[in-house]
Amino acid sequence: MxxxxxxVTSLSSETRAGVIGVHGVTKRFPGVIAVNNVSLTFHQGEVxxxxxxNGAGKSTLVGILSGLQxxxxxxxxxxxxxxxxxSPSASLDAGISTVFQHSMLVPTLTVLENxxxxxxxxxxxxxxxxxxxxxxxxxxxxxxLPLDAIVGELSLGQQQQIEIARALLRDSKVLILDEATSMxxxxxxxxxxxxxxxxxxxxxxxxxxxxxxxxxxRYGNRISVLKQGALAGEMVPDQLKSMSEDQAVDEIVRxxxxxxxxxxxxxxxxxxKRDDTVLKLENLSTQGDADVMGIADIxxxxxxxxxxxxxxxxxxxxxxxxxxxxxxxxxNSGRVExxxxxxxxxxxxxxxxxxxxxxxxxxxxxxxxxAFPISENTVLKDIGQxxxxxxxxxxxxxxxxxxxxxxxxxxxxxxxxxxxxxRLSGGNxxxxxxxxxxxxxxxxxxxxxxxxxxxxxNIDTSRQRISEIAERGLAVLLISTDLxxxxxxxxxIAVMEGGRIRGIVxxxxxxxxxRLRIGRMMAGEEDYKQATA
Amino acid sequence: MSGLLTEAFLSSLLTGAIVAAIPILLAGLGEQMSExxxxxxxxxxxxxxxxxxxxxxxxxxxxxxxxxFLGGILGGVLTAxxxxxxxxxxxxNQIVIGIGLTLGVEGLTALLHHFQFSxxxxxxxxxxxxxxxxxxxxxxIGPSLFGRHLIVYLALIAVVVLAYLYRRTNLGMTLSAAGxxxxxxxxxxxxxxxxxxxxxxxxxxxxxxxxxxxxxxGAGLFIPFMTGGAGFIGIVLAMLAxxxxxxxxxxxxxxxxxxxxxxxxxxxxxxxxxxxxxxLPFAAVMLVLVLFGRRxxxxxxxxxxxxxxxx
Numbered sequence: 001m002x003x004x005x006x007x008v009t010s011l012s013s014e015t016r017a018g019v020i021g022v023h024g025v026t027k028r029f030p031g032v033i034a035v036n037n038v039s040l041t042f043h044q045g046e047v048x049x050x051x052x053x054n055g056a057g058k059s060t061l062v063g064i065l066s067g068l069q070x071x072x073x074x075x076x077x078x079x080x081x082x083x084x085x086x087s088p089s090a091s092l093d094a095g096i097s098t099v100f101q102h103s104m105l106v107p108t109l110t111v112l113e114n115x116x117x118x119x120x121x122x123x124x125x126x127x128x129x130x131x132x133x134x135x136x137x138x139x140x141x142x143x144x145l146p147l148d149a150i151v152g153e154l155s156l157g158q159q160q161q162i163e164i165a166r167a168l169l170r171d172s173k174v175l176i177l178d179e180a181t182s183m184x185x186x187x188x189x190x191x192x193x194x195x196x197x198x199x200x201x202x203x204x205x206x207x208x209x210x211x212x213x214x215x216x217x218r219y220g221n222r223i224s225v226l227k228q229g230a231l232a233g234e235m236v237p238d239q240l241k242s243m244s245e246d247q248a249v250d251e252i253v254r255x256x257x258x259x260x261x262x263x264x265x266x267x268x269x270x271x272x273k274r275d276d277t278v279l280k281l282e283n284l285s286t287q288g289d290a291d292v293m294g295i296a297d298i299x300x301x302x303x304x305x306x307x308x309x310x311x312x313x314x315x316x317x318x319x320x321x322x323x324x325x326x327x328x329x330x331x332n333s334g335r336v337e338x339x340x341x342x343x344x345x346x347x348x349x350x351x352x353x354x355x356x357x358x359x360x361x362x363x364x365x366x367x368x369x370x371a372f373p374i375s376e377n378t379v380l381k382d383i384g385q386x387x388x389x390x391x392x393x394x395x396x397x398x399x400x401x402x403x404x405x406x407x408x409x410x411x412x413x414x415x416x417x418x419x420x421x422x423r424l425s426g427g428n429x430x431x432x433x434x435x436x437x438x439x440x441x442x443x444x445x446x447x448x449x450x451x452x453x454x455x456x457x458n459i460d461t462s463r464q465r466i467s468e469i470a471e472r473g474l475a476v477l478l479i480s481t482d483l484x485x486x487x488x489x490x491x492x493i494a495v496m497e498g499g500r501i502r503g504i505v506x507x508x509x510x511x512x513x514x515r516l517r518i519g520r521m522m523a524g525e526e527d528y529k530q531a532t533a
Numbered sequence: 534m535s536g537l538l539t540e541a542f543l544s545s546l547l548t549g550a551i552v553a554a555i556p557i558l559l560a561g562l563g564e565q566m567s568e569x570x571x572x573x574x575x576x577x578x579x580x581x582x583x584x585x586x587x588x589x590x591x592x593x594x595x596x597x598x599x600x601x602f603l604g605g606i607l608g609g610v611l612t613a614x615x616x617x618x619x620x621x622x623x624x625x626n627q628i629v630i631g632i633g634l635t636l637g638v639e640g641l642t643a644l645l646h647h648f649q650f651s652x653x654x655x656x657x658x659x660x661x662x663x664x665x666x667x668x669x670x671x672x673x674i675g676p677s678l679f680g681r682h683l684i685v686y687l688a689l690i691a692v693v694v695l696a697y698l699y700r701r702t703n704l705g706m707t708l709s710a711a712g713x714x715x716x717x718x719x720x721x722x723x724x725x726x727x728x729x730x731x732x733x734x735x736x737x738x739x740x741x742x743x744x745x746x747x748x749x750x751g752a753g754l755f756i757p758f759m760t761g762g763a764g765f766i767g768i769v770l771a772m773l774a775x776x777x778x779x780x781x782x783x784x785x786x787x788x789x790x791x792x793x794x795x796x797x798x799x800x801x802x803x804x805x806x807x808x809x810x811x812x813l814p815f816a817a818v819m820l821v822l823v824l825f826g827r828r829x830x831x832x833x834x835x836x837x838x839x840x841x842x843x844x
Binding site: 063066087088092093098107113121124125 | 708709717
């Protein structure tokens with residue numbers, strides 16, 4: 001845990017011009033502003049940490065610096081001169097090398113071939129030269145790689161070393177590491193931290209992207225925090241040096257999860273919780289792999305009329321939990337109980353009939369068949385069931401009538417029930433799916449990011465409906481990445497990090513203090529376990 | 534069946550195997566490069582047919598087989614340009630465009646041929662054959678192996694040259710990267726679309742040459758639809774060969790032998806019914822697919838258009 005700043009040269013970092021400058025850069029994608037008017041300067045000899053939640057704009061910024069995307073507004077500069085990075089090779093030529101979050105190696109090729117990737121096809125691989133350079137890298141940075149091994153057979157840590165070695169072989173001036181520790185063991189992450197310090201000592205600028213707070217403090221010389229595409233704050237080397245780890249983490253949490261000034265306060269819902277337990281989860285665990293996080297030891301109790309919120313940075317096992325509850329994901333261990341009945345081995349359809357409903361966050365790919373009319377989509381989960389199917393025959397009239405009722409009751413804006421659902425807006429698809437989940441005797445509804453990607457009006461309507469569902473006595477599990485939403489609706493909030501519940505807190509209306517506590521748990525900084533009563 | 538192992542039978546079997554093998558060898562080598570680079574080139578059948586048509590026409594008009602081969606290459610490349618523009622540059626569906634291209638060329642060449650020659654099928658003079666004193670005079674294998682047109686030996690040399698390039702230069706690695714993980718090649722500063730275009734055009738050239746061989750050497754004339762699936766057999770060979778040119782050669786000889794067995798058995802006057810004999814090549818194809826179909830290992834990004842930054 002060396003304090004990194006001592007490697008900065010005696011010159012004050014603020015007076016030195018940066019290697020790479022980002023000036024007023026904005027990047028839009030359909031429906032979102034991924035990066036909003038961001039200006040940053042990256043300095044030689046510094047590990048500059050870009051910190052932020054998923055969707056904060058980190059990856060888009062990496063894409064812009066590595067030539068995969070071009071900014072809509074603003075520009076980049078190299079050594080004070082304006083520069084355009086129109087392609088990855090332009091970025092490489094400018095001395096910028098990127099180690100992407102997802103491996104950019106060809107698994108079927110050897111290490112040597114991956115190191116020379118991008119060289120003209122007619123040349124012969126410069127094996128002797130690379131072998132000699134690798135010897136140097138081994139001495140200087142402890143990078144040791146078997147040149148003739150097939151990359152797909154190496155560990156993720158070794159694969160990352162190949163990408164770093166590739167950057168060094170190109171004599172890069174700037175090295176970008178995007179979520180570089182996410183695949184590594186704690187030991188591997190520590191080694192990477194030390195290696196980064198060696199690299200900046202040798203004169204590189206390192207840009208280190210992460211969402212882990214402690215890493216930012218331990219390995220970084222300078223920290224910039226991104227929030228919803230905009231720069232939320234920066235901590236300069238002198239400031240960081242003068243802080244203890246706890247102080248720094250507190251400050252970062254404030255920058256990442258604090259309420260922006262000016263945002264109106266969302267009123268907290270009155271609890272409609274009743275005493276009877278509806279759903280009980282005991283020690284649920286699922287298998288994880290390289291792409292999908294597994295969940296471990298999830299225990300939760302949902303009572304009638306209660307909304308339990310699940311907070312967490314996106315991708316920390318929330319979706320897996322929802323799928324495990326709905327029966328869509330096999331369990332390694334654990335037990336699910338609905339109204340006192342063990343439904344652990346029940347199928348998706350059985351759970352649905354017993355009243356356990358799941359509203360997916362993937363409205364188009366998983367939740368509906370875009371080309372089918374609304375009417376078919378309203379009964380997609382009841383194929384073959386009466387009253388829509390009788391004796392194996394579909395009843396189109398009955399389905400159409402049901403769809404018209406649903407459209408009226410949930411105020412879906414659609415030309416008619418025969419319109420393909422894919423033509424509707426996200427908010428209207430959401431209404432149709434909600435209508436479908438509430439059909440018949442629902443007991444528990446699991447919402448996965450119900451307001452994600454909706455406009456403000458639909459967000460309000462959706463939240464209103466979720467309250468109403470709880471009022472009617474149903475139990476609700478509300479998975480969301482929006483803390484405001486959770487704090488407005490939930491009775492209790494469970495915080496997930498790394499596939500586990502880090503803590504369950506009562507939504508006691510303590511506002512800012514609670515928000516910061518949840519933020520720290522989301523970042524894996526606080527292990528706050530409370531009885532799940 | 535005792536008369537089967539006669540000199541006439543073996544000689545015609547070997548000759549036929551080589552004559553039938555060369556076009557699918559050329560097509561297979563070409564397709565192999567496309568597939569390595571991630572482009573499933575279904576249009577190869579059309580490229581081959583166009584090569585056969587243009588190759589025949591040029592040879593017929595100029596009386597030069599070599600100009601005919603050049604014409605065949607040109608015809609194949611021109612067809613391949615369409616594929617490269619639509620599937621690589623514009624990222625359209627490779628299967629749809631490939632099938633469309635094949636059907637289009639089939640119709641076009643049949644139509645043009647009909648315009649020019651009505652219902653006659655003019656023939657080219659018999660090709661010159663190589664004559665290596667001593668070797669060509671050997672019994673059985675002499676005329677089959679050493680008395681062929683020079684182009685046969687050039688095709689064999691192509692196997693060696695390609696094997697060398699794939700192994701010893703950055704070509705093989707660049708192609709594999711474009712086919713396995715194009716994004717990795719892109720961010721490493723390579724040119725994914727560039728290498729894919731080169732591979733598709735090379736496929737066109739090889740298929741065109743194969744088609745010209747089929748028309749000018751194999752048959753000595755052009756008949757509409759004459760490739761009769763040779764290009765598709767090339768695709769199968771390329772898929773089974775796991776990126777190795779030598780395996781394409783071996784495969785093409787097996788298929789060639791199966792194809793020529795039909796003729797050879799008839800020459801030998803065996804008493805097996807003709808219908809059964811003519812079924813043999815296809816039975817062989819199915820046998821090979823059943824036996825080795827699982828061996829096929831295809832690049833991960835085969836058939837997928839590459840677009841930078843697409844998630």
